[in-house]
Amino acid sequence: MTVNPVKLSYSSQDFNEQLDRLLAWEGVSDxxxxxxxxxxxxxxxxxxxxxxxxxxxxxxxxxxxxxxxxxxxxxxxxxxxxxxxxxxxxxxxxxxxxxxxxxxxxxxxxxxxxxxxxxxxxxxxxxxxxxxxxxxxxxxxxxxxxxxxxxxxxxxxxxxxxxxxxxxxxxxxxxxxxxxxxxxxxxxxxxxxxxxxxxxxxxxxxxxxxxxxxxxxxxxxxxxxxxxxxxxxxDMIAGPSEIMIVCDARTDPDWIAMDLFSQAEHDEDAQAILVSPDQAFLDQVLASMRRLLPEMERKKIIAESLNNRGIMIHVPDMQAACEVTNRIAPEHLELSVENPQALLPDIRHAGAIFMGRYTAEALGDYCAGPNHVLPTSGTARFSSPLGVYDFQKRSSLIHCSPAGASEMAKVASVLARGESLTAHARSAEYRIRK
Missing domain, CATH: 3.40.50.1980 (Nitrogenase molybdenum iron protein domain)
Structure with missing residues (x-):
């Protein structure tokens, strides 16, 4: 049993098409x-x-x-x-x-x-x-x-x-x-x-x-x-768990391999993605994965996940890595780089961002503090982690003074009659001071 994630190059002409195909996940029930x-x-x-x-x-x-x-x-x-x-x-x-x-x-x-x-x-x-x-x-x-x-x-x-x-x-x-x-x-x-x-x-x-x-x-x-x-x-209709790691090739390959395993072990549909500007480092991580896999209790699930949906992407630089990140909008993003703060302004879409070499995604799953209920399948483009705000509801408050009602009614009347909603207009007009 071994692992063979797909290898992609950012410079390939069909990179976007290949990536879209690998990211596709149909979670709709039959x-x-x-x-x-x-x-x-x-x-x-x-x-x-x-x-x-x-x-x-x-x-x-x-x-x-x-x-x-x-x-x-x-x-x-x-x-x-x-x-x-x-x-x-x-x-x-x-x-x-x-x-x-x-x-x-x-x-x-x-x-x-x-x-x-x-x-x-x-x-x-x-x-x-x-x-x-x-x-x-x-x-x-x-x-x-x-x-x-x-x-x-x-x-x-x-x-x-x-x-x-x-x-x-x-x-x-x-x-x-x-x-x-x-x-x-x-x-x-x-x-x-x-x-x-x-x-x-x-x-x-x-x-x-x-x-x-x-x-x-x-x-x-x-x-x-x-x-x-x-x-x-x-809350949401969640897809399989995802992790994306952007690494500058200076983190221990074993650490990165295990971080990828940590999400792949969830289930066979989970997705683990590694992005780096250093091809030799990508190869080192692959070697680490193959060496460490036999030690894993859920090695069969990990192997199937990585072989079916795992991706290793070679990019020319960190700017390209950020572009790929925003395209994928991953559930979990590890910025395993020397200065993660420098990349943060360019990251627009991610459920949770784990910054630095020591911040393993697994810490966020259990005890870091932020919520681990996160948007999956690219929905981080428009969704956010579960939070207190998901259990609060908001009601607008409007209390018009006589003077304020009179002035607003003049505006509302014009707009309502423009929409041919006469009752709206007259309801407002009753409040206009003579």
């Missing part, structure tokens, strides 16, 4: 998946808890008879935290503190200003009432995702965070429950899949309806989130 998801959602809407228990028994192979069998309270979450090995508990608490501290800087406040005539304009910023957090279960256990999704909501002031996590064959991950306790979650339902998304979006007799659903999941979860969007808010 008609069969969509049909199943629509059926599940319709059943949960129609039959509530009954359908939810039925689907959970079928898909997760559980013997639950009522929702009480699928509900965990705060006491059980705290017990998971208290019984966790001390080293793991300490790691969760340190990571949670760092994540919370970072996100507290994002908190937005209401504001207003008053014009000379006494008119007040502003914005009222309030937290959402209730959000739902989807957490993958079974073999895919991510306590870090619990904290990254729940803590910003908690900082925003969300009153209630409802967590759903499937427990196939009854397997419960204590570290996930402990992370929920640390992050301020007080209620958990051990349900998953499209049925859990439907329950959160529409509510059942037991599961309360939420305002927004966040958190990663499989193709059924992603399809269900897309289906219920509009009924509730969602």
């Amino acid at each position: 008609e069969e998946v969509q049909h199943r998801v629509k059926h599940i959602i319709a059943e949960v809407r129609a039959r509530g808890d009954e359908a939810l228990v039925e689907f959970t028994r079928r898909f997760d192979r559980l013997s639950a008879s009522t929702m009480a069998d699928l509900t965990l309270g705060e006491e059980q979450l705290q017990k998971a935290l208290q019984t966790l090995p001390q080293e793991q508990r300490r790691a969760l608490e340190v990571a949670a503190d760092r994540i919370r501290n970072y996100h507290e800087h994002q908190l937005q406040s209401s504001w207003s200003y008053q014009e000379e005539d006494g008119t007040l304009l502003g914005q009222q910023v309030l937290p959402m009432d209730r959000v739902g957090l989807y957490v993958p279960g079974g073999k895919a256990a991510y306590p870090s995702s619990v904290m990254m999704n729940a803590i910003p909501a908690q900082v925003a002031g969300v009153k209630e965070i409802i967590m759903v996590v499937p427990t196939p064959d009854g397997v419960i991950n204590d570290m996930v429950l402990a992370a929920a306790a640390v992050a301020g979650v007080r209620k958990v339902f051990t349900i998953g899949g499209a049925q859990a998304v439907a329950a959160l979006a529409y509510g059942t007799q037991t599961v309360p309806r939420v305002d927004k659903i966040v958190g990663p999941g499989n193709i059924y979860v992603a399809t269900a989130k897309r289906e219920v969007f509009g009924q509730v808010g969602i």
